[in-house]
Amino acid sequence: MHKGRTLVTGGAGFIGSHLCEQLLARGNEVLCVDNFYTGTRKNVQHLLANPRFELMRHDVCFPLYVEVDQIYNLACPASPVHYQFDPVQTTKTSVHGAINMLGLAKRVKAKILQASTSEVYGDPTVHPQPESYWGNINPIGPRSCYDEGKRCAETLFFDYRRQHNLNIKVARIFNTYGPRMHPNDGRVVSNFVMQALGNDDITIYGDGNQTRSFCYVDDLVDGLIRLMETPDDITGPINLGNPGEFTIRQLAETIIELTGSSSRLVSRPLPQDDPRQRQPDLGRANSILGWQPTTRLRDGLALVIDYFRSLQAEELPSKPLMKIVSNCA
Template identity: 70%
Template sequence: MRYLDSRKKILVTGGAGFLGSHLIDRLIARGDEVVCADNLFTGTKRNIDHLHGHPRFEFIRHDVTFPLYIEVDQIYNLACPASPIHYQHDPVQTTKTSVHGAINMLGLAKRLKARIFQASTSEVYGDPVEHPQTESYRGNVNPIGPRSCYDEGKRCAETLFFDYHRQHRLDIRVARIFNTYGPRMHPNDGRVVSNFIVQALRGEDITLCGDGRQTRSFCYVDDLIEGFIRFMDMPSGANGEPGLPGPINLGSPCECTIRQLAEIVIELTGASAKIIFLPLPVDDPMQRKPDISLARKHLNDWQPSVCLEDGLRRTIEYFDQLLSHGK
């Protein structure tokens, strides 16, 4: 359901990335004008090449740690490396992207009186002792570990968003994203779905960290983007008050073990791969599953509709074409 009827000019930071490019496609398809801002650290122009020359699309190469002066109606702040390999490559810059990026985008939204969306993460829950995770759970996060640049950077960004909401009555939307997969994932991002698929398609053994009993809940990208848009398009409150700020969990409540995921990928690709077990990374969560009751209640009964096997088939097809072209 769309609540905002008029065409909007929308800024998407991190728009050349996996999630950002899918979001832009949806916004363009419904008639909006979109400005994509990305420094191309983990994003790639390949994800947005099909929009080159489109009259309602503009690309700006920009790092959100620096201010951006632009006129827009809404902002989706998705800029930040999201895979451990990428965000641990330059942890200081990762923290800057989350914190300085939030400050710059919130400052822009305040000046423009624009609604702003923050792509937060289930990593704010750390290695949870509550299962499944509700939005009221405050988390179990190591503030000084190798993953902290991302976990604590996103937690600080949430703090900034809610302080701007309280202090400046800014209309914010904060979504906590759980594991998402689909076409346009980076083939070398180190996340389990892309890792397993690429290894299987290349005829390599599947490398699995830990004993494989740790769990995740995987949401197909189209379902997640639908949640983004429903959340962002909710009307403001009475008398022009800001609407529901969140945080709201967005992800699949269907939990599976990492070993089960590896076995499904092997089956769907027809690979003859063996599973090789490697040490578990530091602070890697043992279980992750969202409680999506709030999303169902407030986002017109939103819930994922694409089952894991169907989503994996689509993702495998994408990576098969990508690898066959040597990209």
């Protein structure tokens, strides 16, 4: 088990904060770096008293000079609402961020993991999606800043491996949910739960028959750590997600049931390039990492609902930060 100094970029974000928490529990020193564009200090507030935890405000679009022996590169807005708000900056974060973190890893001889995404598969024509599938991407659409930015980051990681023999790992993360999601980030789980708790209409884009696979954050973090701890010759990419496939309509109906909401389902037009299906092939994760998710969707949703209910007791923004544009997380 690794117990050195670990850098987590995007560490004050939803997934990053859970990763920092688990690394500390395993005895690591953790340097959490975030520019707080979508992450918040509140997500890591409970970690600040830990002497092995350090929080630094920094944008990965600029070089970082620190001493670490492993790097988890999670920095990038991940919900359509956030990454489409400033698409040029989104691409810069993926590409410049990868270059800067790879440069750091090369200088200090650190092992580095890239948090890539199932979005590299685009609107897939192969189902479920294995890592060998090259994807079906629109390179000039409204989602391209994120999809192509992450694809370019993967390219950079493998070129640094080939050119500089860098010790890299690439994880392709599928839809993930859990406590510390932003209530107004436009992701389908947070969107539906907040609408249900307010007894508001639940907005379904398209006919609601498009499918997603939802992975609880603790399961995902376990997969990331397992991948980081594999031998140097294992690079990935490796899919991390939950193979249980649900339609958007099924998700909405389950959330209405769990919240006891009086919300109704209403339809809106499907956004451009919204994928119809998304489900990971976990063959590599099973065989290489010995990993598979264990949290049932209903159990995970109950924890998210409890979290958002606790937020309602505090001051929430009265309006979403930006227009909700998609059912895709």
